Amino acid sequence: MIDANLMIENFPSFLGGGSGEAVLSTSDGLILTLELLFYSLLGGLALSIPLGLMRVSRNRLVSGAVWLYTYVFRGTPMLVQLFIIYYGLSQFEAVRESWAWTYLQEAYFCALLAFTLNTAAYTTEIIAGQIRNTHWGEIEAAKAMGMSKWLMMRRIVIPAALRRALPAYSNEVVMMLQGTSIAGLVTLADVTGVARRIYSDTYMPFEPFLMAGLIYLAFTFLFVWLFKLAEKRWLAYLAPRKH
Known part of the structure; x- marks a missing residue:
């Protein structure tokens, strides 16, 4: 039977408010999840526009380089990418002695970098495809x-x-929201990280992960609804005419 009291008592923990260990992180739980989602989407979109233009370039060297980047990041799991950045790069002495080590030793920055590069690869192909589909009349x-x-x-x-x-x-966006759930595997206390911590304290796995799932579900519905409004606003000219 579901322990509702456990869910109610720990709900504030999912909303965040604690101090993050990383220099760039401000809170735990939902706030950390939304931070990672927002900054990675913002950085990924900023990268994908010029990369999308390069992807449709007639210069095969330029378009091929972007294709290789998108192929690698779309063809490998984001979890593997996160582990390579967080655990793998630290194996190289040149990385540990460089200026980048100040950032790469922080779990928050590594997660943000992995998420940004991953979503940039997918968004690049989305934008490049729509550039190719531009009507010749325009x-x-x-x-x-x-x-x-x-x-x-x-x-x-x-x-x-x-x-x-x-x-x-x-x-x-929805896939990235769900993808941020792996941030807890590199010590970050995002929504799933909080659920894992509650489980380790109470030995009750069902309630905390059920709460985490409901939070992700609620924000999925929110984002889908917001994008539907955006589509009605900016894609109204594509809607079929009503007779």
């Missing part, structure tokens, strides 16, 4: 207006590609 209209290639990209192609990418990108 390109011809931009050329007729005398726009240069980069002006056309900035004003026509990229904004249109980002709008059309919303449905696919919403799935990426």
Whole structure:
């Protein structure tokens, strides 16, 4: 039988409020999970726009390099990527003696770096696909207006590609929300990390992980709802006409 009292008593722990051990982390639980999600999505999106343009470049060397990056990060589990960054890089003396070691010895930074590079790889392919799907009429209209290639990209192609990418990108956001659950495996007290800590204290696995699952489920519904609103706002022109 579910111990409701245990869930109620430990609910504040899931919301966060404790001090994180990493220099960049401010709290535990849900706040830490949302921090990792927000900053990784922001960094991944910032990287994916120029990488998406490079991915569709006619220069095979440039597009091939981006393809290799996206292939590696989409073809390997994010858990493996996190372990390589957090545990693997520390094996090299050159890394430990470099300026980067100040950051790479922190679990928070390593998790954020792994999540950012992972979501950037997926988002790059999403944006590159939508750039390729730009209607030829939009390109011809931009050329007729005398726009240069980069002006056309900035004003026509990229904004249109980002709008059309919303449905696919919403799935990426949800997957990244769930992917942040592995942060607890490198000592971070995110939502699943808090659940694991409660389990180790009480020896009751069902209630804390049930609470963690409900939190992820609630935020999944929230993000899906927000993206549906965004699609209605920016993709209304793609909706079928009502007779």
